[in-house]
Amino acid sequence: MKLAGFLFLLAGWGIVLSAVVLLTSALPRGGFVLAGMGVEAVGLILVVRSHLLLRGERG
Amino acid sequence: MALCILCILLVPFAGAGLAFVNTGLGRSRSAAHSMLAALCVMAVAALVYVICGFAGQGFIGRPAHVFTVAGKEWNWIAAEPLFLRGLPLDGSPASLAAWLQMLSVGLAALIPLGAGADRWRLRACCLSTALLAGLTYPLFAHWVWGGGWLAQLGVNYGLGRGFVDAGGASTIQVVGGLTALAISWILGPRRSKYSLEGMPAAIPGHNAVLVLFACLLALLGWLGLNCAGAMLFTGAEPGRTVLIAVNTTLAAASSALVAAVITGIRFGKPDASLSANGWIGGLVASSAACAFITPAAAIVIGLVAGTLVIFAVEWFELRMAVDDPGGAISVHAVAGIWGVLAVGFFAHFPSRVLNVVSGPSSWSSDSNQWVAQLVGVATLLGFVLPLTYCLNWFLNRFYPQRVPAEGERQGMDLYELGAGAYPEFATYTDDFMQR
Numbered sequence: 001m002k003l004a005g006f007l008f009l010l011a012g013w014g015i016v017l018s019a020v021v022l023l024t025s026a027l028p029r030g031g032f033v034l035a036g037m038g039v040e041a042v043g044l045i046l047v048v049r050s051h052l053l054l055r056g057e058r059g
Numbered sequence: 060m061a062l063c064i065l066c067i068l069l070v071p072f073a074g075a076g077l078a079f080v081n082t083g084l085g086r087s088r089s090a091a092h093s094m095l096a097a098l099c100v101m102a103v104a105a106l107v108y109v110i111c112g113f114a115g116q117g118f119i120g121r122p123a124h125v126f127t128v129a130g131k132e133w134n135w136i137a138a139e140p141l142f143l144r145g146l147p148l149d150g151s152p153a154s155l156a157a158w159l160q161m162l163s164v165g166l167a168a169l170i171p172l173g174a175g176a177d178r179w180r181l182r183a184c185c186l187s188t189a190l191l192a193g194l195t196y197p198l199f200a201h202w203v204w205g206g207g208w209l210a211q212l213g214v215n216y217g218l219g220r221g222f223v224d225a226g227g228a229s230t231i232q233v234v235g236g237l238t239a240l241a242i243s244w245i246l247g248p249r250r251s252k253y254s255l256e257g258m259p260a261a262i263p264g265h266n267a268v269l270v271l272f273a274c275l276l277a278l279l280g281w282l283g284l285n286c287a288g289a290m291l292f293t294g295a296e297p298g299r300t301v302l303i304a305v306n307t308t309l310a311a312a313s314s315a316l317v318a319a320v321i322t323g324i325r326f327g328k329p330d331a332s333l334s335a336n337g338w339i340g341g342l343v344a345s346s347a348a349c350a351f352i353t354p355a356a357a358i359v360i361g362l363v364a365g366t367l368v369i370f371a372v373e374w375f376e377l378r379m380a381v382d383d384p385g386g387a388i389s390v391h392a393v394a395g396i397w398g399v400l401a402v403g404f405f406a407h408f409p410s411r412v413l414n415v416v417s418g419p420s421s422w423s424s425d426s427n428q429w430v431a432q433l434v435g436v437a438t439l440l441g442f443v444l445p446l447t448y449c450l451n452w453f454l455n456r457f458y459p460q461r462v463p464a465e466g467e468r469q470g471m472d473l474y475e476l477g478a479g480a481y482p483e484f485a486t487y488t489d490d491f492m493q494r
Contacts, residue, residue, distance in 0.1 A: 013437055016433075020216055021216075026427055030433075033433050034433070048379050055248075055253075
């Protein structure tokens with residue numbers, strides 16, 4: 001789950017970069033940048049969850 | 060130049076402030092270890108930065124590696140020689156920037172010490188710092204301060220002035236704060252911090268006086284850091300240093316006061332350590348926008364930063380089970396990210412400032428600045444956090460970073476240094492009983 005979380009973080013960053021390079025209008029670009037940050041938020045949640053689970057297993 | 064040199068001379072006070080905060084918020088039996096670790100990481104950071112860090116960071120207008128995407132140049136890493144060769148140390152902006160960076164990379168390296176207090180081995184601190192100063196910090200700092208692709212966002216893609224960070228809220232504070240988060244995850248919590256049911260125990264810092272004194276030292280250092288950074292990296296004219304100093308002080312003041320008020324309301328009395336964290340959080344949040352905002356905006360930035368810090372400290376400890384004795388993640392990463400975003404909300408740029416990267420002389424558009432700042436935050440979370448976590452995870456595989464259980468029981472001073480900071484004090488061990 002941790003690896004998936006970090007992959008989500010990287011994927012979100014990729015979406016943000018793609019939006020900057022490929023889109024020219026302000027609204028779609030801003031929207032996709034926010035969407036990329038949303039994907040990063042999912043990645044952060046996964047990484048946090050994996051650490052909580054790990055801590056629970058260790059007791 | 061003289062004013063810039065004077066400002067850089069103040070920066071070590073910020074290091075002293077952070078070192079005292081980390082030490083005061085840790086346990087008494089790890090105090091000497093904490094201060095020695097602060098000295099060692101500052102030393103390692105300066106050496107590694109000079110050996111190879113500046114080669115990757117460089118400065119605006121100096122050699123860099125560039126690739127082209129859709130007709131736009133992306134400057135991604137500097138192409139300087141090692142050991143500062145080829146950089147005349149003659150008071151030029153590039154040489155002043157190199158000097159400032161030697162100190163500021165040490166500041167970034169001090170931040171994770173607060174999160175790893177009482178359990179992070181001295182050699183591991185130094186090795187982790189070498190990775191930070193040689194790789195993570197120079198790479199991101201080049202993107203922001205070296206004329207890299209984040210600074211070029213304005214020229215290349217019309218995103219305001221490009222990513223703007225005058226005093227290092229992102230390059231120093233958030234990079235250090237995210238490294239602190241990675242270290243805290245890798246080390247795990249202190250042995251007596253959480254009960255078997257997962258409830259955190261309060262382990263108060265051992266010296267509130269030291270922590271509060273450190274806040275005043277940090278203010279001095281931050282004044283220098285913000286002024287020098289704004290002049291060198293955003294092209295702020297020397298006359299703007301008064302505005303920067305006023306804004307920095309106001310942000311810290313409002314942040315500390317709101318922290319004291321919130322803790323006073325929630326706990327009945329103001330909490331000294333959280334108020335101190337609020338003060339530092341205000342300084343951190345002020346860094347990015349200090350040269351381009353009004354004093355009223357600085358107060359708002361400080362108020363939000365102080366509020367964020369208080370709730371983030373609690374959130375990390377209770378909800379995320381992250382043991383961060385110094386509050387480093389909340390103070391530096393959370394408040395730093397807020398400071399970076401605040402540029403997009405509050406900054407008004409004088410027409411001649413274009414984040415120092417070259418562009419049209421008539422450039423005056425501030426539109427979409429918030430998108431440029433968001434791209435910077437996305438880069439910190441989506442690239443810097445995985446990078447620093449992976450580097451420290453690999454380091455931990457080859458050299459375990461956490462001290463053994465016996466070391467935690469004895470205290471870092473006795474276990475790693477052989478002598479305590481306060482030899483006349485009795486050492487109590489009852490807080491190591493499993494709750």
